[in-house]
Each structure stands twice: as C-alpha cells, then as structure tokens.
Amino acid sequence: MTVSYDNSKIIFDGIKAAGIKSISALPETWLGPLLQRAEDDPDIRLLQVAKEEEAIGIAAGAYFAGTPHILLMQNHGFLAAINGIVSLAQLYRIPLCMLIALRGHWGEPYPWHTRGGIVTEAVLRALEIPIEYARDPQKVAKQIREAWTFSQSSLSPVALLLTRDLMED
Amino acid sequence: MERAECLQMIYPELEDTLVVTIMGACAQELYNLGHRENFFYLQHAMGLASSIGLGLATHLPNERVVVLDGDGSVLMNLGTFATLARYRPRNLIHVVFDNGSLLSTGGFESQTASGLTDLDAIARGAGIVHVAMAVTTLDFGEAFLAAVERQDLSVIIAKVAPVGPDHYGMDLQLGENAFRFRRWIQGRAHPAAGHTA
Numbered sequence: 611m612t613v614s615y616d617n618s619k620i621i622f623d624g625i626k627a628a629g630i631k632s633i634s635a636l637p638e639t640w641l642g643p644l645l646q647r648a649e650d651d652p653d654i655r656l657l658q659v660a661k662e663e664e665a666i667g668i669a670a671g672a673y674f675a676g677t678p679h680i681l682l683m684q685n686h687g688f689l690a691a692i693n694g695i696v697s698l699a700q701l702y703r704i705p706l707c708m709l710i711a712l713r714g715h716w717g718e719p720y721p722w723h724t725r726g727g728i729v730t731e732a733v734l735r736a737l738e739i740p741i742e743y744a745r746d747p748q749k750v751a752k753q754i755r756e757a758w759t760f761s762q763s764s765l766s767p768v769a770l771l772l773t774r775d776l777m778e779d
Numbered sequence: 780m781e782r783a784e785c786l787q788m789i790y791p792e793l794e795d796t797l798v799v800t801i802m803g804a805c806a807q808e809l810y811n812l813g814h815r816e817n818f819f820y821l822q823h824a825m826g827l828a829s830s831i832g833l834g835l836a837t838h839l840p841n842e843r844v845v846v847l848d849g850d851g852s853v854l855m856n857l858g859t860f861a862t863l864a865r866y867r868p869r870n871l872i873h874v875v876f877d878n879g880s881l882l883s884t885g886g887f888e889s890q891t892a893s894g895l896t897d898l899d900a901i902a903r904g905a906g907i908v909h910v911a912m913a914v915t916t917l918d919f920g921e922a923f924l925a926a927v928e929r930q931d932l933s934v935i936i937a938k939v940a941p942v943g944p945d946h947y948g949m950d951l952q953l954g955e956n957a958f959r960f961r962r963w964i965q966g967r968a969h970p971a972a973g974h975t976a
Contacts, residue, residue, distance in 0.1 A: 632837075632838060634834075655837065655838075657833070657834075657837065657862075657866060658862075658865070659830075659858070659862055660858030660859075660861050660862050661856075661858050663826070663827065663830075663856070664827070664830040664833075664856065664858060664859060664862055665830075666824070666827060666830070667824075667827035667828070667829070667830025667831040667832075667833070667834060668830050668831070668833055668834035668837075669834065670827075670830075670831050670834060671830070671831045671832065671833060671834015671835040671836075671837075671838060672834045672838050673834075673961070674797075674819070674831075674834075674835060674957075674960060674961045674964050675834070675835055675838035675839045675964060676838075676961075676964070676965055677838040679834075679838075693824060694824050694827050697823035697824040698821065698823070698824035698827055698831075701822075701823060701824075701953055702953050702954055702956070702957040703954045703957060703958070704957060
C-alpha cells in the first residue's frame with residue numbers, strides 16, 4: 611500500500627478551495643505528498659513545527675492575525691498537543707481546524723501505531739471536539755470546507771479524521 | 780535585577796506592539812503597569828507564548844511582536860527555539876525572564892537555577908542568530924533597544940530574581956482578553972496580511 615497522490619491532491623485542492631492561506635504541520639507519511647504541495651504553492655504559508663503542540667500556539671497567532679489557517683498532524687501528534695488544545699484553544703475560545711491522519715486503525719499493519727489509533731476517537735470525544743471521518747475523495751473537499759466553517763462559528767477545535775480509505779491506494 | 784523593573788523600563792516601547800506574556804507573575808506585573816488592548820496574557824498552556832508570537836509575527840509582518848516568556852515555560856517547549864530559528868520572523872523579540880524558579884507555582888527551582896542549564900546556549904544552538912544575555916537593568920534596556928532597532932529575530936535571556944507581585948488578580952476574563960486582542964489587531968490596517976476570517 612502506498613500513499614494516494616491523487617487523493618492528496620484532492621485534499622490539497624479542497625484546502626485551497628476553503629480559502630485557507632496558512633498551514634502548520636508536522637510531516638508524517640500519509641501527509642507527505644500533501645505537505646509537498648503546500649511547500650511548493652506560493653499562495654500557502656507552511657510552518658513546520660518540531661512538536662505538534664507548537665502548532666496550537668501558531669494557529670492562535672494566525673487567528674488573531676485574521677489569516678485562515680489549518681493544522682495538519684498525525685493522531686499521535688494530536689495526543690501530544692492536548693494541553694495546548696485545552697488550555698489555549700478551548701480556554702480562550704480560539705478556533706482550530708485540525709486535519710488528523712488516523713493511523714493505527716482498521717487495516718493497520720504496524721503495531722506501534724495501534725494504541726494511538728484505538729484511543730483517538732474516544733479522546734476527541736472526551737475533549738468535546740466535534741469529529742467527522744473523511745473516507746470518500748468525492749466528499750472530502752466539502753468536509754474540509756464545513757470543518758473550517760464550523761470551527762469559526764463555534765470558536766472551538768474541530769477534527770476531520772483522514773482515514774486509510776482516503777489516504778492509501 | 781527584578782522582572783518588574785525590566786517591564787517598567789520597556790513598557791513605553793510596548794504601546795504599539797503586540798505583546799504575549801506567560802502566566803502568573805509576569806502577566807500580573809505587566810497588567811499592573813496598565814493593561815492595553817494589545818496585550819495577551821497566556822494564563823495557562825505553558826510553553827506556547829513564543830509559538831503564539833511566531834504565529835502573530837509571520838502572519839503580521841508589519842507589526843512588532845514581543846513575547847515575555849520565562850525559564851519554566853520555555854523549558855516546556857524548547858523546540859520553539861528551533862522553529863523560531865527556522866522561520867526567523869524579523870519582527871519578533873523573544874524575552875525570556877530566567878529566575879531559575881517555578882515562582883508562580885510555589886517557587887521550586889527550575890533546571891536553570893544552578894547555572895548548569897544555559898538558555899542562552901540552547902537558543903544559540905537552536906540556530907537563533909541574535910541572542911543577548913542581560914544581568915543588569917542597563918544590559919536589559921540596551922539589549923531590548925538593540926533588538927528593536929535590529930529588526931531581526933532576537934532572543935534576550937534576562938537573569939532576574941525569583942520575586943513576583945504582592946497580589947494577583949485581573950479585571951479581565953480570559954475569553955474577553957482574546958476577543959479584544961483580536962479586535963485590536965483587526966482594527967489596524969494590514970496591507971501585507973491581506974486576509975481576514
């Protein structure tokens with residue numbers, strides 16, 4: 611199985627169509643082709659962090675600045691960012707539009723991803739973060755647009771989980 | 780040298796500047812000098828003040844951004860120095876008040892207390908080009924003015940005594956601070972930013 615270049619392009623085009631101008635991210639395998647497109651696109655500012663919690667601060671700065679911004683991370687990166695999500699974004703009512711690669715779930719061959727994959731949805735729900743699963747390339751652009759809209763109207767974090775069906779060929 | 784003296788010294792310079800402070804004593808001492816709509820107090824999420832500063836500075840290239848950080852907070856997010864160095868926003872000044880203490884949470888010594896851990900060396904090693912160490916208020920004032928004039932990413936490690944304000948409390952709710960801070964920014968003309976949500 612390999613990462614889907616076609617669907618990565620569809621997702622990237624969906625991000626741009628949603629009006630996003632800036633992305634913070636920590637690279638991982640599924641997000642690689644997507645981030646390469648972001649890096650090559652002069653209309654998108656890409657900030658790569660050393661650890662995902664930094665991206666919560668950067669997203670807050672972008673929000674204060676008025677620049678449409680999304681976060682791209684693996685689910686283990688989300689787990690590493692929780693205090694920032696709770697004690698910056700949720701505490702201060704700062705929206706976050708998070709696209710999260712859901713590793714370690716149905717079909718996962720790598721043991722090291724599995725615990726994170728198993729608990730991701732439950733942790734998101736415990737944090738009262740609204741979630742949707744992105745599985746269908748024909749629907750993902752609309753899901754990204756709606757995730758962005760909902761984050762801005764609710765002033766809260768929202769998560770779109772990028773699944774294996776979407777991310778692998 | 781005390782942090783409150785340093786803050787008092789630079790306070791006039793912060794009138795037209797986006798300021799992000801860490802929690803506790805640092806936030807309170809700035810607030811006590813007089814709150815301004817361009818001040819954001821990060822009362823939790825330790826370590827992320829400089830990341831907010833990076834987000835502000837990169838998306839608002841025409842604004843000056845000052846982050847007022849501390850040793851306890853920055854030790855929770857040392858990767859921030861590497862990310863700051865990588866993107867090198869010209870309009871960001873990152874002040875780290877190093878009192879060797881987790882003062883606001885009981886005064887336990889931090890890893891910098893003995894002098895073994897050197898934040899100046901960590902920042903330089905992360906790739907920050909302009910790093911200054913200040914041990915007197917004169918040093919600090921000079922380092923801050925040099926950073927303002929330099930117009931390049933600057934880190935100032937300010938060695939201060941582990942003392943804080945004699946009382947805590949702000950007439951400002953957390954969400955209110957965030958909403959008003961954003962509104963103040965949005966009320967400014969930002970031709971280079973160009974995007975509004």
